[in-house]
Amino acid sequence: MLNARSYLFGTIHVAYTEVWDYVSDKVKEAFDEADSIVFELKLHDPETIETLMRCKNLEDGMRIRDILPFDIYMKLKLYMKQFRQNLYQWSYKKHSNSKSNAKKHARHLYSSLVGDWETKKPVWLLFLLYQISETFTMEKRDSAPMFDVFLAHKALNQGKRIHSIESPEEQCNPLTSVNDEQIVFAINYTLSYLDFISRVREARNQNGIENESISQTSMEDLIRRYRCGDLEESIFTMKKFAHSGFSVNPEIDVIAHQIDRQIVDDIIVKRNIRMASRIQGLLQSRPSTSFFFALGTGHYLGEESIINLLEENGYFVSPVTDDEEILGYLRAAEARGTKFNELWIRDVPEDKLQISISMLEMSNSSCSNFVFSIYLLIFLLMVIFYS
Numbered sequence: 001m002l003n004a005r006s007y008l009f010g011t012i013h014v015a016y017t018e019v020w021d022y023v024s025d026k027v028k029e030a031f032d033e034a035d036s037i038v039f040e041l042k043l044h045d046p047e048t049i050e051t052l053m054r055c056k057n058l059e060d061g062m063r064i065r066d067i068l069p070f071d072i073y074m075k076l077k078l079y080m081k082q083f084r085q086n087l088y089q090w091s092y093k094k095h096s097n098s099k100s101n102a103k104k105h106a107r108h109l110y111s112s113l114v115g116d117w118e119t120k121k122p123v124w125l126l127f128l129l130y131q132i133s134e135t136f137t138m139e140k141r142d143s144a145p146m147f148d149v150f151l152a153h154k155a156l157n158q159g160k161r162i163h164s165i166e167s168p169e170e171q172c173n174p175l176t177s178v179n180d181e182q183i184v185f186a187i188n189y190t191l192s193y194l195d196f197i198s199r200v201r202e203a204r205n206q207n208g209i210e211n212e213s214i215s216q217t218s219m220e221d222l223i224r225r226y227r228c229g230d231l232e233e234s235i236f237t238m239k240k241f242a243h244s245g246f247s248v249n250p251e252i253d254v255i256a257h258q259i260d261r262q263i264v265d266d267i268i269v270k271r272n273i274r275m276a277s278r279i280q281g282l283l284q285s286r287p288s289t290s291f292f293f294a295l296g297t298g299h300y301l302g303e304e305s306i307i308n309l310l311e312e313n314g315y316f317v318s319p320v321t322d323d324e325e326i327l328g329y330l331r332a333a334e335a336r337g338t339k340f341n342e343l344w345i346r347d348v349p350e351d352k353l354q355i356s357i358s359m360l361e362m363s364n365s366s367c368s369n370f371v372f373s374i375y376l377l378i379f380l381l382m383v384i385f386y387s
Helices: 027-033 045-056 070-094 097-114 122-131 147-157 170-174 182-204 219-228 237-244 250-283 304-311 331-337
Strands: 006-011 036-039 161-164 291-296 317-319 378-381
Touching: 006 250, 027 182, 027 250, 036 170, 036 250, 045 161, 045 170, 122 182, 122 331, 147 161, 182 250, 250 291, 250 304, 304 317
Parallel strands: 006 291, 036 161, 036 291
Antiparallel strands: 006 378, 317 378
């Protein structure tokens, strides 16, 4: 049976400076206590980064204009030009005392965010469009390490062992059910959405109206929701398009949402199955090791989440409580007279033996004190094993 405590923790791909100061001490204690840290990929490894960069780009000097229909390519090129202008305008506001610094900063941002867009494979161009935000209000976003990279270097500095739950090759080819024609369709649809958002935002700015309805999909809103534990599954799907009031026509919208469901199934659901299986493999092969799994938050949300998959396979996943002691947990439990061999065994077949230990519920916490609700995003993998 397992005799070490392990944790599941949800991350988002933003600069660590956006969230680290808001992270609960419980999370930091759990990270410090763990023996091994597990990420989706070893993003601190130069070889991993090189593999990812290489696999996302077109081969043999090809460019995206050689693949996309001419009208969609021109639409994309126009949007990127507008995006670059938006960056310049934002940078000029931040560096009003120096136009040369503003221009230099805007060029650096554009290059780091979308500078190589013309060499991206269609699927990675689509993901790039998904990630683009037109609002840049965070000074350190373009310079500070990403949250998961920061955690990886923190783990290295503490002498912890680092594992990856996936290989670069697996992440390089994430879509298995979406064909090339559907990806081109999705690129065109997303460009239409981004153009719609841009026009709405411009009109509201001219009329002095705050963009409340379209701010739901901004990076700032995502970070705020993450800090406050207010993330939900719909944020990671095209439901956000509908929330903004965007529509091409009913027939096109239906096709777009069908493709979105396929994409979500490929990059979330199917990967959840693979991740849950590998989490079990690590736990069972190293029963005395305490793991801290730092994986994307989207993999913990919804009916087909990693959490539900682990529970279906005999694991009891419980929230860490606000007042629960992390450090020295096993010693404290022993002092309270808790014995981990006193287990509740369900009436199930022997080959699916399911063992569980219950935990206290978490108290409510203010988002001003915690990066998110621990109940939602940090979970304790209890002392469970099935034969």
